[in-house]
Amino acid sequence: xxxxxxxxxxxxxxxxxLVYYLTQSSLNSKxxxxxxxxxxxxxxxxxxxxxESPLPIHPPTxxxxxxxxxxxKGEEKSVIQLKDLKYYHIQANHFFENxxxxxxxxxxxxxxxxxxxxxxxxxxxxxxxxxxxxxxTCDYLFDSRIEESQWSGKEILKQQFMGWKIITDTPSxxxxxxxxxxxxxxxxxxxxxxxxLPYDTKSALVEFTCYSAEDISYDWLESRxxxxxxxxxxxxxxxxxxxxxxxxxxxTRSPKESSxxxxxxxxxxxxxSRPSTGFTFQFIQEYCQELVRELExxxxxxxxxxxxxxxxxxxxxxxxxxxWPGYLQKVFTNLFTSNSPDSILRFLQxxxxxxxxxxxxxxxxxxxxxxxxxxxEKH
Numbered sequence: 001x002x003x004x005x006x007x008x009x010x011x012x013x014x015x016x017x018l019v020y021y022l023t024q025s026s027l028n029s030k031x032x033x034x035x036x037x038x039x040x041x042x043x044x045x046x047x048x049x050x051x052e053s054p055l056p057i058h059p060p061t062x063x064x065x066x067x068x069x070x071x072x073k074g075e076e077k078s079v080i081q082l083k084d085l086k087y088y089h090i091q092a093n094h095f096f097e098n099x100x101x102x103x104x105x106x107x108x109x110x111x112x113x114x115x116x117x118x119x120x121x122x123x124x125x126x127x128x129x130x131x132x133x134x135x136x137t138c139d140y141l142f143d144s145r146i147e148e149s150q151w152s153g154k155e156i157l158k159q160q161f162m163g164w165k166i167i168t169d170t171p172s173x174x175x176x177x178x179x180x181x182x183x184x185x186x187x188x189x190x191x192x193x194x195x196x197l198p199y200d201t202k203s204a205l206v207e208f209t210c211y212s213a214e215d216i217s218y219d220w221l222e223s224r225x226x227x228x229x230x231x232x233x234x235x236x237x238x239x240x241x242x243x244x245x246x247x248x249x250x251x252t253r254s255p256k257e258s259s260x261x262x263x264x265x266x267x268x269x270x271x272x273s274r275p276s277t278g279f280t281f282q283f284i285q286e287y288c289q290e291l292v293r294e295l296e297x298x299x300x301x302x303x304x305x306x307x308x309x310x311x312x313x314x315x316x317x318x319x320x321x322x323x324w325p326g327y328l329q330k331v332f333t334n335l336f337t338s339n340s341p342d343s344i345l346r347f348l349q350x351x352x353x354x355x356x357x358x359x360x361x362x363x364x365x366x367x368x369x370x371x372x373x374x375x376x377e378k379h
Contacts, residue, residue, distance in 0.1 A: 161248075165243075190325060
């Protein structure tokens with residue numbers, strides 16, 4: 001039975017990110033095993049984040065970013081010019097391939113293409129059993145496996161989406177601007193919008209996104225995406241060459257806590273997605289670096305969470321999403337147009353101080369927020 005200092009159950013973005021930061025630290029000689037059934041079959045995903053400059057973990061592919069966001073509803077649109085921040089794009093396969101090349105420099109980092117069947121604490125260590133009958137032990141277990149039962153059912157609001165990368169026959173996109181939210185009217189009590197990342201005038205990632213507590217079939221999401229593309233492109237032909245789809249929990253409820261101080265949850269399993277937006281990538285980077293500092297200093301880690309007041313802010317917004325989704329177009333537009341766009345993005349990243357947050361909220365139209373506060377619930 002092989003023993004490792006650190007075992008990762010799951011090899012997604014949070015696992016690879018944490019291993020990267022470990023290699024940049026004094027812990028870079030620790031023995032590491034990453035167990036994941038997908039092996040080098042990397043997921044079809046794209047990630048975006050905002051920052052003044054690319055994060056150190058950003059793969060060295062040609063940089064793709066925008067400094068202009070659009071909020072749109074029908075013919076109405078608000079163009080939001082970023083000042084110091086840029087909206088960066090990463091393709092998941094570039095992210096994983098680049099890190100794998102870096103990890104090859106470290107003979108202490110190992111990979112196993114199998115799934116974890118069980119994890120059992122034995123004193124200060126863990127015994128890991130896999131689907132291939134292998135057994136390993138470790139001092140620290142980092143767990144990023146997603147359990148659908150953790151978020152399934154009708155109680156948890158989920159951001160559910162499908163996106164296609166397409167090439168059009170004729171120029172159809174403005175490569176200078178991201179359509180961050182193209183609000184789509186809905187007869188049901190759901191909030192839905194289109195999202196367009198243009199790479200040039202003829203290619204873009206186009207997504208349809210819906211917030212719903214009920215599980216939505218991918219067939220339905222695909223039909224709505226086709227409908228959105230037909231309305232947006234107005235008869236222009238296109239070819240699809242990439243697809244991504246998924247569900248992100250939108251909840252301030254604490255996920256299942258691990259039962260051992262050295263059994264450390266990561267990523268979505270740990271609740272690292274911002275409840276009101278679903279953005280995760282930048283929180284993963286921040287929290288993984290905090291974990292490495294704690295491991296270096298004392299070996300004792302703490303759960304990584306937003307400041308408590310931000311869960312209060314998120315619940316107010318989630319309350320509006322669930323009960324009065326018709327308000328959301330004006331809520332988001334008002335937030336960005338009555339404040340500096342950079343300050344709103346820092347607010348969404350929980351990088352603002354309390355006084356700055358008071359200033360931001362004092363400038364918005366209060367009725368939807370007051371109504372949500374009067375009917376306040378945790379989601």
